[in-house]
Amino acid sequence: MSSLILNDKKIIFLCIFCVVLGIPFLSTFKLVPEENHISDINDGDYVKITAKIQKLDVKTNEYLEVTGIKSIKLMDETAGDLLVYFPEDTSNEFLEIILKTTPRIKEGDIVSVSGKIQIYNGRYEIVLKDPKDFELIKKVNFERDIFLSKYKTDYYASKNSKVYHNFEDCPYGEKISEKIYFKIEEDTKSLGYEKCSYCEKRD
Numbered sequence: 001m002s003s004l005i006l007n008d009k010k011i012i013f014l015c016i017f018c019v020v021l022g023i024p025f026l027s028t029f030k031l032v033p034e035e036n037h038i039s040d041i042n043d044g045d046y047v048k049i050t051a052k053i054q055k056l057d058v059k060t061n062e063y064l065e066v067t068g069i070k071s072i073k074l075m076d077e078t079a080g081d082l083l084v085y086f087p088e089d090t091s092n093e094f095l096e097i098i099l100k101t102t103p104r105i106k107e108g109d110i111v112s113v114s115g116k117i118q119i120y121n122g123r124y125e126i127v128l129k130d131p132k133d134f135e136l137i138k139k140v141n142f143e144r145d146i147f148l149s150k151y152k153t154d155y156y157a158s159k160n161s162k163v164y165h166n167f168e169d170c171p172y173g174e175k176i177s178e179k180i181y182f183k184i185e186e187d188t189k190s191l192g193y194e195k196c197s198y199c200e201k202r203d
Contacts, residue, residue, distance in 0.1 A: 031046055033046050033047050033048040033114040033115070034046065034047050034048065035047070035048045035049075035050070036048070036049065037049075037076055037077075037078045037080065038051060038074070038075070038076050038078055038080030038081065038082050038124070039076075039078035039079070039080035040078075041080075041082070041117050041124055042117065043117055043118060043119045043124075044116065044117060044118075045116070045117045046114075046115070046116050046117075047114070047115070047117060048112055048113070048114040049074060049076065049082060049112065049113050049114075049126075050076070050110065050111070050112040050137055051074035051075055051076035051082065051110070051111070051112075052074065052075055052076065052108060052109070052110055052140075053072055053073070053074060053105070053106065053107050053108060053109050053110075053111060054073045054074060054075040054081065054107065055072070055073040055107060056069075056072050056073075056098075056105070056106055056107055057069070057070040057071045057072070057073075058070060058098075062148070062180075063147050063148045063149075063150060064146060064147050064148050065147055066095070066098065066099060066104065067095075068091060068092075068095060069086055069091055069094055069095055069098060071083055071084060071085050071086075072084040072111075074111070074113070080124075081123075081124075082113075082124050082125065082126065083123055083124070083125040083126075084113055084125065084126050084127075084128060084134075085125060085126070085127045085128070086127070086128055087127065087128075087129055090128075090129060090130075090131065093131045094128065094131055094134060096131075097131060097134060097136070101136065101139060102145070103141070103142060103143060103144050103145045104145055105136055105139075106141050106143070107141060108140045108141035109136060109138065109139055109140050109141050110136075110137040110138040110140060111134065111135060111136055111137055112134075112135045112137050113126055113128060113133060113134055113135075114133040115127065115128055115129075115133055146187050146190055146191060147183070148180050148181060148182060148183075148187075149181040149182060149183045151181065152181055153181045153182060153183060154166050154168075154185075155181065155182040155183075155184070155185050155187075155188055156173065156176070156179045156180065156181045156182070157176075157179070157180055157182070157188070157193055158176045158178065158179065158180075159178045159179075159180055160178075161176075162192060162193050162194060163193065163194055163195070163196050164182065164188045164193040164194070164195060164196065165195075165196045165198075165199050166185065166195070166199050166203075167198075167199050167202055170196060170198050170199050171198065172196055172198055173196065173199075
């Protein structure tokens with residue numbers, strides 16, 4: 001009967017035994033995020049949000065090629081918005097996901113993100129650490145990707161102007177010291193450039 005009485009040594013042994021058994025179990029246990037609307041989330045919630053990309057803030061090089069992701073702003077049907085950030089050490093993995101489709105993932109596409117909600121400067125945000133927590137649900141925006149040409153073409157402009165030229169001997173174009181080149185004329189229109197009046201008259 002005395003063997004059933006718990007003394008300090010037995011209690012310590014039982015605690016250690018439970019911890020040893022529990023560690024392998026906890027290592028295989030993963031919380032399942034709760035699917036939720038942005039308007040219903042609270043600080044500390046572990047959620048899965050499916051929403052439209054309202055703004056995708058990316059880094060680009062001189063040819064407009066995407067080289068990094070800064071943040072994503074999501075908005076769902078409840079009109080709530082959520083900011084998504086990516087740690088520096090995993091940003092390249094998320095970049096690969098963004099660039100995987102043709103055209104790349106961009107504003108208007110539907111994605112899902114999973115993570116813990118936190119509040120920063122009065123706004124809800126999620127910091128994504130695992131690429132598995134980011135998924136493209138539906139491609140909606142099929143607007144083609146536009147890049148500047150790395151080689152000289154018939155269509156060029158100044159880095160500091162929204163006017164393009166298509167004649168090499170254009171007197172206005174000749175004054176440009178730092179030129180950028182477009183692959184096709186359609187790209188100039190898509191990027192908001194207008195044709196030089198001199199080149200317009202010569203066409």
